[in-house]
């Protein structure tokens with residue numbers, strides 16, 4: 001068996017004495033889409049932040065392609081970060097640039113591509129998230145859902161081999177949500193992008209994910225393929241699925 | 250250097266003493282952090298001047314720092330000069346020495362009051378805005394997003410802001426001295442019956458080149474201090490909107506205190 005692209009090895013993360021991640025271990029294979037689900041405040045965003053060393057584990061290791069992200073040199077870290085696209089929960093667009101420039105930023109700053117090439121890539125990314133019409137607007141002038149989609153365009157514009165999505169569809173209408181979920185799947189299928197998707201939309205996750213990881217109180221409850229996940233007899237999973245169904249009624 | 254810092258400790262302090270020691274250590278490490286931000290920004294100053302995109306940012310910062318503050322700086326320095334002239338002039342009149350009014354006003358302005366009032370204005374108008382802007386970016390994960398894209402927030406955000414303050418503070422300090430001297434002249438002519446020509450002659454004859462250089466040095470130091478304090482307060486923000494409010498407030502208070510203390514130190518070093 002070859003080594004997984006992403007590996008959490010018994011990661012504990014404490015904030016002021018409180019363990020938010022409490023011995024979390026899981027792996028993501030190359031070319032896989034992992035959906036990360038769980039109640040609000042269980043440390044899903046914290047988990048993603050460990051992958052780019054915005055946070056470092058209190059104990060345990062986070063490996064990306066065999067490199068310990070928490071311990072590696074800043075050069076190695078830059079290399080890893082260059083391979084990762086990250087959608088923040090809040091979008092995190094720069095307020096003084098319009099949507100187009102925000103999406104173009106990683107290309108302009110970190111690559112030597114000619115402007116025409118940058119323009120083409122940005123247009124493609126904006127079209128993929130259905131935001132071409134708003135490219136001249138500033139972040140303050142567009143809605144929260146549009147900001148999120150612009151952040152998504154910025155995360156995918158570099159065609160990185162790993163993309164981390166923090167709630168790509170929360171706050172979006174059902175139709176756009178489906179478009180975004182399809183986009184995640186398409187990027188994975190066509191470009192082989194490995195993805196970790198934090199989401200509250202289990203229905204969507206069942207459609208685009210290869211495996212689903214449920215965490216609760218900083219611990220792994222279940223990590224299984226979609227079919228196994230819905231059939232799981234672990235009480236926490238059943239509770240989670242029941243809440244989902246209740247919502248649908 | 251990384252701007253998205255975590256607390257040094259991840260466990261809760263075991264005792265009051267340990268909590269106090271940790272506060273102290275955190276304070277000292279944030280001093281070192283601010284110093285590193287300044288040094289690293291200074292290393293980026295040449296590239297800020299050369300690169301086209303950062304030059305655009307620098308230009309807008311220069312405009313905000315130097316031009317947008319002019320109304321406030323003008324009023325503050327005008328009244329500083331007028332107050333100085335009135336206070337000193339009334340005393341001088343008791344001894345029939347009004348002809349030295351220009352010298353007294355001019356010397357106190359270029360030695361101390363010009364750079365001082367300019368520093369206060371910059372800390373209140375520009376430093377607070379920088380801390381609030383960068384603090385908001387920090388709590389909205391925008392700084393983290395830059396770091397993940399391998400765009401150094403120090404090069405991209407800190408360097409142009411600090412450089413703009415360093416370039417503009419001496420100019421504004423000099424401007425303060427000129428306007429203040431004019432204000433003093435107005436009071437001298439209208440309230441104290443001093444001839445304007447005599448006022449200016451006395452002002453110019455007594456003002457030393459050394460005084461001017463020390464004054465400009467002070468303004469330069471104040472610019473660097475305000476820039477470093479407000480940038481590092483902004484970058485150090487956590488805890489959402491309340492945190493932004495706190496770091497804005499702290500950036501102004503710390504800048505004020507440092508302007509007072511460094512003003513004294515520079516005088517001490519240069520006039521002994």
Ligand SMILES: Nc1ncnc2c1ncn2[C@@H]1O[C@H](COP(=O)(O)OP(=O)(O)OP(=O)(O)O)[C@@H](O)[C@H]1O
Nearest residue numbers: 015016020038039040041042043044045046047089
């Ligand atoms: N920088 C921090 N300092 C202190 N505590 C933190 C910090 N970041 C996160 N936490 C804590 O970690 C816990 C998990 O936060 P996280 O943002 O990962 O939740 P989440 O699973 O993403 O929830 P949601 O679905 O609402 O986004 C929260 O209880 C929060 O209080």
Ligand SMILES: [Mg+2]
Nearest residue numbers: 044045089166
């Ligand atoms: Mg979250």
